[in-house]
Amino acid sequence: MDDSGGQHVLHKNGSASDEDDAEDEEFSITCVACTEDAVWFDILAAPCNHQYCRDCVTELFQASMIDESLYPPRCCRQVIPLEDAKLVLHPKLVRDFEHKSIELDTKDRTYCFDPRCSTFIPIDHITDNIASCADCGRRTCAICKVAAHLGDCPRDEALQEFLQTADDQGWQRCYSCRRVVDLRTGCNHITCPCGAHFCYVCGASWVPRTCDCPQWDEERLQERAEQIANRDPHHRLYRPPQGALDPGLAPPARPDYDHLVNAIRGRLEQNHECDHERWVCRREPCRCEECNHHLQYYIFECRQCHIRACQRCRRNRLWIGCSIPTFVQTSIHGFLYLHTLSLVSDSPRMCCLYPHHELFTFLLGLGQELETQWKEGGCDSGWVLGG
Structure with missing residues (x-):
């Protein structure tokens, strides 16, 4: 007879009974991030109703304190309340996150x-x-x-040199937090990690919009359309002429490629405020265009704007539509940035810098070390310094 008052009965070796294990397994839930099953009391439901296991919630909150593009922690662009996450987070991590949030906010x-x-x-x-x-x-x-x-x-000479370089390169500075942004792909609507929306051309506020600058840079738009067409010559937007369907005929000529590029351009312009709701899984090795992580077996592609992203980025990093920076996490003195320019310049979408003096001596040495590794082929392309 069970005298435990409804509590689990433990064997002498400390393990739960087979009956209790089966009961827990019956109520297990699959984590959307790691796809592993976890018992129901180790699961957190995000506001979008996606289910995360304790380990993945912990990892997300820890990462958001280091990688500001993940802050605040969110899924499907909806912020995960700390009050809800406390149910599965360690109390020390909760305290650390609350303390770090003061800085990040x-x-x-x-x-x-x-x-x-x-x-x-x-x-x-x-x-x-x-x-x-x-x-x-x-x-x-x-x-x-x-x-x-x-x-x-x-006058801070190093900072002035950095800002002059930013001006020469056509980079823009956030009007709110003063980060400097270098846009690689995407429209001119920038969302800064601080939450500000601004125009990449003139720097003015975008929400509400106060300028008449174009939504896209024509050269950047054309380059992006060609990039998508080149990586997928049989893109679903491709419409070959009727005769090209005959296997006995020669492959389509160059004008069909131009037609595909123009079709993709139109799709990009139409979906510049993409909500990233429709994804397709591509079974091929590919690099995530947000975090630059290389996936060996598969990648997710947005069916509207064609951005390719890993599971972490599509769930926890992407906001709606606007261009989002891949940026140097630690505040950096301008001279350090100029010194490591070759490292940062290959970032896939956009680099963002916060030109202060934090850890200058340490970062300068780190920059020199990374530059050496870069020249010797020890770093993946697109590496950016992280905090």
Whole structure:
């Protein structure tokens, strides 16, 4: 007779009974991220009703504190509330996430100017534009981000050199958090990790839109259409002439390729605000166009805008339609960026930088090491420095 009051009865070896195991297995749920089965009490339902196991929720929240393109943690563009996630997250991770959220939710951040410290300084530690570091006690100017000073902010030569390079290259700066963005593919509607929407051409706010700049750069649009056509010559938008269906005839001439490119161009223009709701799985090795991770066996492709993304990116990283940056996570001094330009320039969609002094000495050495690895073939193409 069971005197346990309805609780699971454990054997002497500490394992649950076979009957209890079978009961748990009956109520197991498949995780949408790792596709493994987990018992129901180790599952979190996202607002979109996708089910995540404890390990995958933990991994997502940990990653979002490092990779800002994953913050806030979300699935299908709906934010996963921390209050819900607390049910499956370790209490220490919850505390760490709450602490980190203060930094990630701050648009114009200030870090201790001393590269040996570089601690984030919250707004409540800033008075009259002077930020006091709670860790080392040093004071930082909240405007120019260097050591606190009297009078006007001094000229930061390295930062000015960086901004001049950005201007020469046609890059744009977020009006809200001041990151610098380099767009590679996509329309001119940029969504910054800080949440601001702006125009890549003039930098003005996009929501609400305050400029008359074109939605697309013609050269970039043509290049993207050709890229899609080249990777899939038998694209479903391809409509060969009737005679080309005869296997005895020669393959279609160049004008048919041009027709395909034009059809893809039209589709891209039509779906520039794509909601990424319809995906197809391509059974081929491919590189994710968002995180640049190489998948050996398959990739997902959006049927409307044709972006190719891994499972993590299509579920947890992509927002609606607008171009989203693959960016350098750690705040970087302009000189460091110029030094590692060859690394960053191969990022697939867009690079985004936050030009401050955080960890300058450490990152400079890291940049030199990565550059050496790059030249020796030790890094995958498209590598970007991460925080």
